[in-house]
Amino acid sequence: MSASKGVWLFAALLLIAAIGGRGETVPCKVKDVEQGKVCVCTADYCDYLENPTLTDVTEFALVSSSKQGLRFATSSGHFEAGAKYTVQDYVEPVPEAKNETIFSRLLDQALASAFILESRESNITRYVTLKVNRSKTHQTMEGFGGSYTGAVSYLVDNFKQSELADHLYKSFYAEEGLGFNLMRISIGGCDFDLSAWAYAEEEGNTELDGMDELDERDVLRVGHIKRLVEVSAVKNLRIKGAAWSAPPWMKTNNRWTGFGRLKKQYYQTWADYHLKWLKLMQDNGLPIWAISTGNEPLNGIFFMYFVQFMSMGWTPQTQAVWLNDYLGPTIRNSEFKDIVLFGNDDQRYSFPHWFKMMNYTRPNSVDYLDGLSLHWYWDEIFGNSLIDETTAYAPDKLLIVSESCIGDKPWQRAAPVLGSWERAEKYSRAFLQNIQHGFHGWIDWNIILDEEGGPNYVDNTVDAPVIANTTTNEEFYKQPMFYAMGHFSKLVPEGSIRVDALPSNVNLDSVAFLRPDKKIAAVLFNSGRADLDITVVDSERGQFTVNVPAKSIHTLLYS
Template sequence: MASKVTHFLLLSIFFCIFGAKANSDCLPRRTEYGLVCVCTASYCDYLENPQPASNEAVLISSSKEGLRFAVSNLSFSVEKTNVNTELTLNTTNEELHRSAVIVDSGQVFAQLLIDAGERLTSRFSSSSSLKLQVNRSIEYQKITGFGGAFTGSVSYLLGQLGQDLQDHIYKSFYHKDGIGFNLLRTPIGGSDFDHAPWAYNEEPRNDPKLSNFTKLDSRDEIKVQQMQRLKLVADLENLKIIAAAWSSPPWMKSNERWSGLGVLKLEYYQTWADYHLRFIELMDAKNMPIWAISTGNEPLNGVFFSHFVHFMSLGWIPQNQAVWLNDYLGPTIRKSKFKDVLIFGNDDQRYSFPVWFDKMNRSRPGVLDYLDGLAVHWYWDAIFPPSQIDLTVQRLPGKIVLNTESCIGDKPWQTHGPELGSWERGEMYALDFLHNLQHSYNGWIDWNIVLDEKGGPTYIQNTVDAPVIVNDTNHAEIYKQPIFYAIGHFSKFVPEGSVRIEAKIRSALVEAVAFKRPDERIALVLLNRDSVPVEVLLSDTVRGEIAIDVPANSWHTIVYN
């Protein structure tokens, strides 16, 4: 026990002196809702991708009790492996206050680990093990990747931080020692997460030639500079950017307003297609190529939900969008030098699948050939099952399916804004990732990668949560939430090109999904939502069996050859 605490103490002192290395531990801080990992200009936690030996498995664990990407080495060469993967960080209120003060004063991990080390414990049950069967010969969909959104709010918050702390955000999300994102979603013009609604060519009005849309807006110029820095810091050559418009300039709309019941005027169908191409051209001129566009963010907001949605939106019904895509946007993109830019359809909740596409096709037979992918938002996933996406994919084979937006705190019954350190919110993410990937999804793009402690800024105050929260008082700290690690258990270890393989386990509270990676290793994500520990017997058709003790309320990624 003492040697383990001493080891962590020496590590913390080493990192405090020399700065963050490829492997560095979470600096934990207890909050009202749970635990966050604190990053400052001089320190942030990272983890090199594990490289298991031929007979080994590497177990990466996060738990409600306090683990964040903790690493254990297991072996297929022994009959049973009992692994203590739980670091208990439960403390009294007085101890919590003392630990928080210590972290605030810059003494980092050491004292909190000394306190916690005295309570290291194994809580594994003696109940019979659950069998998890992995069959790598049965393959499903290929993974496109994972990412987050770069909104006006994100760009603004990054600009409030020093360069070192900005770089920690870029590296934490997009570097291989972070959580390995490769996708990025950005608005064309403004969105609800901005200081005000805006679009290109607001003036002059009634201008089909878009005469004032000849260069990027200064706000997008700043974004491009930040994205260039992101690519440099993350050592990322291929950043896949998907762009989507929330609204056209008001003069193109039937109601001539940013929100409310408003659709695109027919006389501006070609202009709106040209608007998208112009953005692609201007971004490409800045060496920031667009990988994909969508047909528009949440088209139902400007039609059926216009009474409730008060941020900028452009309404579509599928029949009209089919005409625009088939007769205007599709030909405009495909006949340009950017003909290889992908087009994603719908960009809305999965309750509209597959009916949306059926109605589009009836309106303009063959229109769906212009679509390379299907964009889905997660906000009503708890009600509408992923089988609706399976059905859509059966009708539209070969399309990429991406979740393109997700956040928590949007519902009337939820806390609006962050619940700093909430394990439960992280678990909601982990479970939805797992369920969607068990079906037809090829990847996931979250909403804002960072927000402030109120869950903004946003001009309509629709504050929500985010994986990383910026201290908006001193701008000297950022907080990695459980949501960040929930996403990372998938994105970090399941790179682009991985293929889902069969993984079966007979349990309501312990679930798993498995992938064969491009490096031929297997990555298996395992969730235990139960309040008690369990033993899981991993059985791989090639490697054999290994027993793993899984703590209560925990997430794990297992990587092996």
Template sequence: MNRWKSIRSCFLIVAIICATLSCKEKHKMLHVDVYETSAAGNQLTRVTPFEVKENTTVVTIDENITYQKITGFGGAFTESSAYLLNRLSKENRDLIINAYFSKEGANYSLTRTHMNSCDFSLSQYSYSPVVGDMELKHFTIKEDKDDLIPMIKDAMAASDNGFRLFASPWTAAPWMKDNKHWVGGKLLPEYYDTWALFFSKYVKAYEAEGIPIWGFTVENEPHGNGDNWESMHFTPQEMTNFVQHHLGPRLEQDGYGDKIILGYDQNRAGLKEWVDVMYQDQESSKYFDGTAIHWYESTYDYFPEDLQYAHYKAPDKYLIETEGCVDSQIPEWKNDQWYWSKEATDWGWDWAPEKDKYLHPKYAPVNRYARDIIGCMNNWVDGWVDWNMVLDRQGGPNWFKNWCVAPVIVDPDNDEVYFTPLYYTMAHFSKYIRPGAQVIDVQNTDKDLMLTAAKNPDGTIALVIFNEGMKDKNYELRFRESVININLSAQSLQTVMIPTQN
């Protein structure tokens, strides 16, 4: 009997060895590079080695299931940011520009700027200052030449891969509007052709400066902003009419028909109404290349149903998040922990009606960015653009005192620079997920993790995984026939790069 037990034990050992060898043949070691940003102090830090632990989450990437192609990630050139850069030493100015645009930095690929002034300008101004100048003979971009244009040119020089730039107007000059003010009101119908010409003149003027324009959004926040700073209102029908009969034909006539036109450009909760009108038929949608959205409807909800609806309404057109920031706040200076803590508020914390308060909880700034970008990518959004790249310790300058947070905060009086955790959060996407990348399927067994994946044009695959919880995690990453176990810190964001040789 004991002998039989001994023989049976031998058979069991052999079976285990064979199974192990078979498993090793079936699941090769997956070779990856892992970069982590965490509340504990990692800042896009390469992390290794990995310990195998129990209670492992399984993450499976399937490159055969594909979704949208990525247009890019980046931020906005504003007069405020450009002005601050001009107040810094050349060393720190170059440091920031390279941090955003070089390959060694965040490698931004999609950017925005404003046409005429906005709240993040030093004053209110227009490129069409002469009242009644319907042919825009006095059109001028001189206001941009001291700060904004040099910043864009420096970014272009620092970027090896280049980036796309689109422009957005906050308002036409007051003389074109029914209320004759910078704030609120509507564009008078008799100036629709003049306003369309304005876009064409802008392209010509900027390209004369050596700055190519990829496209436009028609109007920043056409619902308005509570009549606080530069704005101009459109209904969906009015904007569609303007694009269909004025802006689109004008750009086409002037040889700029290749410029991208993005409609809407406000919060996601209003998407359905707008895309129903913009994409009603072939004629209405002819000149619209896509839809632009903002995130201010909520600090937490990224409105997946609305994003899905917009995509399926126009599946072959762009769906780009064109502005988001931690607003209604004065940024914390050199206090990384604040950016990981549930302290940040947005405008709705104070001002939203009671029925909408649930959309505006206190929520950690890093969590807002990571959750929103991943949620957008997983719901057909192909581009994500942050707001100001650089602000000061007050969250400005801003002529309306509408203080906000930026990924990079500076103290120009003391020539100091602070790269907040938001900078590294943006870089987890912009640096590793490149234009033309195809979003691919990824599944995981832990409902508390958020993750997304994309296959780059060079064949590399980027997986971004976010753990906002207070406990370390461990996951087994499976790709093709290979696996690897990876440790994921509490309150952390990881980008896992899978090279082409796997």
């Protein structure tokens, strides 16, 4: 069969699948914006990708995204000696003709994402061999997720059609979306709210009266999350809670922010607050998987001149006392004794010193912690050695990134940059780096923000993987960052085990997983400006070569 006939046959098969399948694969509706391309979702249209299925043990599937415009384009081939495939990059569509039909549009979409069995013209092609050794295993993945803040609640509540919200939920948490299973929410308020708030704000309310009923802001959020579970059919949503600040009356400065710590006489009250919140969520149909010892404790100690939002300061010494003498025993002796406890929820520069000082203050206090959670904001400055030292010091702890976004630095635009492939690449590099160094999961920050990067009650605006059009409240835009995260989450379910994936040179960055169904999922990241021939060599399956375009990321799936 000639190469051209092979393309047409493959396109026809894709067309038949699109018409006669379950209807879950819907292509991106591309829109050109300031820095690249986004995918537009409305109440009646949003892109999805049904998870690939493999027909035999030699077949592989490849999901591809690129700077030029591919968004979860799918192709397939077979492991066989000498086999070489080429990923066709995105081609700008021809302006719609008057006699264009549904058939021709589907065929064009199929052709745009098909493999071609011959090399395309390229000025430069580089070469790399990727060796996947499934017998050498590392950490087990807990999953991936995003955060549902007050800002998210506000934006979703303003959508004009409920179907648009459903598309947002399914885009992140459904199998045909990103397949997320983790979520982070604030205990009380955070900066991405319309104002600072907490439960039991009344001065001297040491009995925490009123915490048996949801605050009106949580009524909205809990309702949204329960709808998310319903429409996305997420199988095991794991929610992690974290408090930004205690009510001001519990704090040394009697303020939401600034240099303020928890008063010692309220250590038990603050532990009871967490316990009551866990019960409140459970009673309202939202069981909690994990809580942390508090969001970014150093904000209320060293960074109060820069941080204007809700915060409460801890040192490792004071947090050790609170955890060891109050929070730990309170939780472990309650009906929520099996809740996962995370420590720190702050930047990499505090690792592992924070936990060593905790144990120095209260020997073995860190034993109360099941995991250590990290925010990614200074990873580019503080290297991987701090993480390696932490895993050596506490090898039995879960490691997760619990907050990430772009726009927080003085040298970054503190707002969405629509269509930015560069920001997607930053995510890809960070995911690869942290997973390669032993992290078990990743929770991103807000799943959606407005065009300004809010709402945020102190204008602490940033970027997000999805941006709402608040002019109409009738559409949202999936950023390249959305797809970058999906290349790690979509085909890597909870329980997947990282295995060795070693590229022969720096032209490729990669990580691979052995999934619970015994299939291999490997992420292939070509950040270079040249096309790349990747020869994949599996310790059991054999090999094949695929040529991928410059500035692209792919997820490979095979048995």
